[in-house]
Amino acid sequence: MTFPQFVYRNVVRNKRTYSAYFLSSAFSVLIFFVYALFIFHPDIKQGVTSAVAVQLMTAAEVIMYLFAFLFVLYSVSTFLKSRKREFGILMMHGMTRSQLNRMVFLENMLIGIGAIILGIGAGIITGKLFLMIGSRMIGIDSLSFYLSFKALLLTICAFLILFFCISLFTTILLRVNKLIDLFQAGEKPKKEPKASVLLSLFAAVLLLLSYYLAATTTMGTILFRILPVIAMTIVGTYFFYTQLSVFVIKMLQKNRFFFWKKTNIITISSLAYRLKDNARMFFMVTIVSAVAFCAVGTLASMNIMNKQFKDDYPAAISYTAMDDQPVQQQNLQQIKTELNNKGIPYTTSSAVIKNVEVASENTGYRYPVKDIDIISFSDYKNIAKSAGFDVHEKPLTGNEALAMLYSHNQMEFKPVMYTLKQDKIKLNAKKLSKNVAIPFRAGLIVSDELYKKLKPVKTNTFTGFFTKDFEKTAGIAKKLAPEGSSYFSENHHYEIQVSGTMYQNQMNMFKTMLFVALLIGAVFFIAAGSFLYFRLYADLDYDRRQYLTIKKVGLTDQELNKIVTQQLALLFFVPIVVAFVHSAFAFMALQSYYSLSIVSEMVIVLASFLIAQLIYFFLIRYRYLRNLKKTLI
Structure with a gap:
């Protein structure tokens, strides 16, 4: 038998121990290859969303590769520690230190090359499925399967370098002690x-x-x-x-x-x-699992932003004219024509925004406020009613003012006092408005009487187009907003936001990020399960001797099953439960960023991971008990 044959048979004989590590490595290669297929696909290079998707997947490739490096390094070092007795037997039969290093190097490379072949093979078989799912989530036409030579070459070279470096590194770290120490490694x-x-x-x-x-x-x-x-x-x-x-x-x-x-x-x-x-292993499993839960959970929570989109953008199309040029009326007529051509019923509501000079303020901003936008309470009320909101605020009187809510995700509000240059009028804004009137425009709402008295430096005219199905406005006014759904024109002095297009882009972005996070989360979660698996089987020989001794004094099969189940449950679920607790508090912090509850999304994410862990637990328990009982019969 040649030395390479000996190495091959040595790996095959230990296939039970290596299986989880091998499959996890192959899965990492698979996901890396799938990302590469997207990145180098010729039909995904067009459009803003597609460009961002490529950037996200490129970042995911880097994260995946770094994690795979750490995962393989930790796994190999753990295997080496569990094989000291085997190394002692080989050295007792004449194996030299250089041969031992060569054997370990070849074993790691053999497993690595096998993982690369299996991962790429699975990627080629399932590539079309991943491309179909990914293209739907990104929001582009269905992608045909395209086997890019660059994707293939990148994956092969990246993981060959990874396994080669780690194989070389582990042979350097391999410590061979006295034979008696190697033989007693599992007996002490x-x-x-x-x-x-x-x-x-x-x-x-x-x-x-x-x-x-x-x-x-x-x-x-x-x-x-x-x-x-x-x-x-x-x-x-x-x-x-x-x-x-x-x-x-x-x-x-x-x-x-x-x-x-x-x-x-x-x-x-x-x-x-x-x-x-197993403290270090539990620590790694907990941190890796918590990262996976938080990554997927955070992206899932972004769906709340889509739910509150209608509240942040009350008008389906918002158009703000900065002057009274004829082009402004032409633009508004163009929007009306496109809405009519699409058969979208709509209503309009307008507000004149007065920009007035400020003498002093106590907002605490680093730079003093020189001017501020102001609208009347009547205009605010009309816009809110056109959007279908209820107006709970009482009509303002005198110098009362409300700070305009410009987004439901804006920072905490503190009461502010403005002193205008005009007659030193003091405006005390103690509260925020309940609804967004003009999206992402900070300012004040004042009483109708005071509004009429104010002499502005300049005025802007806001016109909102309101419809129940704002999603249907996607693609409208492309000529007015050539750079996207939200656009500011310096030449024609106008701002425009098309809610349908913005919502479509936001949903595509959300789905893309969720697609990337799900794949990374799956890799992290499977890797965490692999840590538990090979740690469990590394202790199998010790557990056999322990349970065989206990069985001699009367341990029944039922009691054995109970003990093993309890210990495996603690081994599998203590790190997961701790990761769940970490994630739950992380989600509590994340909740402060949203005005709506994200509890349902978080429960779904954590429940999904828990179900996956339960399935994995029962599968491993069955196999572990079967292998354990073989030696106890």
Whole structure:
């Protein structure tokens, strides 16, 4: 038997241990290849949305590649630690250090090349399906299957370099100790796990503080808190597994009533060692899973922005004229003609926006406000009613004012006082208007009496076209807004927003980002499952000896099933539950960014991941029990 044949058979014999790592690597190659198919597809280069989709997928390629590098490196290093006994046997039979390095290098390359072939093969088979789904989500015509040579070459070269570098790196890190140490690697009695009370308390304080900061986050503080909260959560999670979890187990062991009940003595004692031995693995699974949950959840929550779109853009088409040139009336007539040609019923409402000079203000802005836009309460009321909103505000009198709500996602409002240059009129805006009148235009709403008295520096005329089915306005007024749905013309002095086109672009963008996030989230989640799988099978020999000893003193099959199920459930679900808790508080912070509730979207995302984890758990439990019982018969 030649040396390459020996390497090949060595990998095949350990296929059970390597299977999750191999399939996860192949899945990473598959998703990387699918992204490359999109990036290099000749029909996806046109349009603003398509260009952004290419940029997002290029960024996803980089994220995927970096994660794949870390995943493969961690996996290979874990396998090497679990094979010390095997290395001892080989060296006892005459294998040299250079041959051992060569064997490890060839094994890694063999698995890597196999993963590349399987991943690309699966990508070619399923490529058309991914292109169909992706094209629908991006909002372009159905993409025909196109096998790009560049996509193929990029995937092969990228992952060949990845597996080659890691294979070379692991041979450098491979430590060969004395033969007796290699043989006793799995036989040495483990030291009793210990936990520091101070570090356990430190972990609890960090996690509780990060949860409190996340739960009390507002739109004004979210940008300042996000990095400290993430840092505290990561550090707190690490010490949670290495210290706090062991401390809790020790406390349970002191509870004699609970600890000595039935099989709890075996489950809890074994759990203490598993938590300590697998702390780093639990930490990685938790962080990777939390990233996957948050990525998909954040993108899913963006659907709320689409739900509140009608509230942010009350008019299907908003046209603001900056002067009284004849072209303004021509533009408005053009919009009316296009609406009539499409058979879209509509109503119009107008408002004259007065721009007045400000003498002083106490808004707290870094730069002083020189002027401000003002509309009358009657115009605000008419616009709101045309959009189908209820006007809850009482009519303004005297110098009362309302700050115009320009978006439901605007920052926290603080009462402001403006002193106008005209007669030193003071306008005290204590509240925001309940509805958006003119999208993304900050200003004030004043009483009709005061509005008539104001002498503006300049005036703008807003005209809103209102219809129940604003989505049908997509594509209208293309000539007036050549750069997109929202456009400002310096030459013709007008602003225009077409809600239908904006909504279509926003939905396409949302679907594209969700498509990218779902694929990345799937890779992260499968990788997290792989960590658990090969950690479980790395301890299989030790578990066999342990359960065989216990069975000799009367352990029944039913009790064995119960113990194994409990330990596997803790192994699989402790990191996931912790990741769920992290994600839940992250979503609470995210909620501050939206005026509508995102609870339903978050529940769907977390429930989907939980169902996937349950399916994976029962599959692995069945296989693990079957392999375990083979040696106990």
